[in-house]
Amino acid sequence: MDTRELLEELFGQLNARLDTIESKVQALHTRLNGELATPKLIKLNEAWKRLGYKNYDACLYKIRSGHYRVGKEIVDRRSPSSSRPDWYVDIEKCQARDRTLAGKRAGMKTA
Numbered sequence: 001m002d003t004r005e006l007l008e009e010l011f012g013q014l015n016a017r018l019d020t021i022e023s024k025v026q027a028l029h030t031r032l033n034g035e036l037a038t039p040k041l042i043k044l045n046e047a048w049k050r051l052g053y054k055n056y057d058a059c060l061y062k063i064r065s066g067h068y069r070v071g072k073e074i075v076d077r078r079s080p081s082s083s084r085p086d087w088y089v090d091i092e093k094c095q096a097r098d099r100t101l102a103g104k105r106a107g108m109k110t111a
Helices: 003-037 044-051 056-064 091-099
Strands: 041-043 074-076 087-090
Touching: 041 044, 044 056, 044 087, 044 091, 087 091
Parallel strands: none
Antiparallel strands: 041 087, 074 087
């Protein structure tokens, strides 16, 4: 095998590896754009399903009991004239709070 054939074979292998890298970069780009499209805060009436609760009231209980902290995992976006809270949930922070051991959580109300 002469030098020219060897170089052509090496360039062929290099191009194949570049194609693989480009496809992986494209897949990562698509995945990241999908994650960026997900809103940071989601209304509680939609978020309870993503958090894995059986119903809305079970998730609301976690807020009222102090498991999810207002201003940390939960945001109240009610209008100034309203007395009824309008809860929004940060899914990532709530999931991190759920994974934290109960003894290490700050801000829990004791019964």
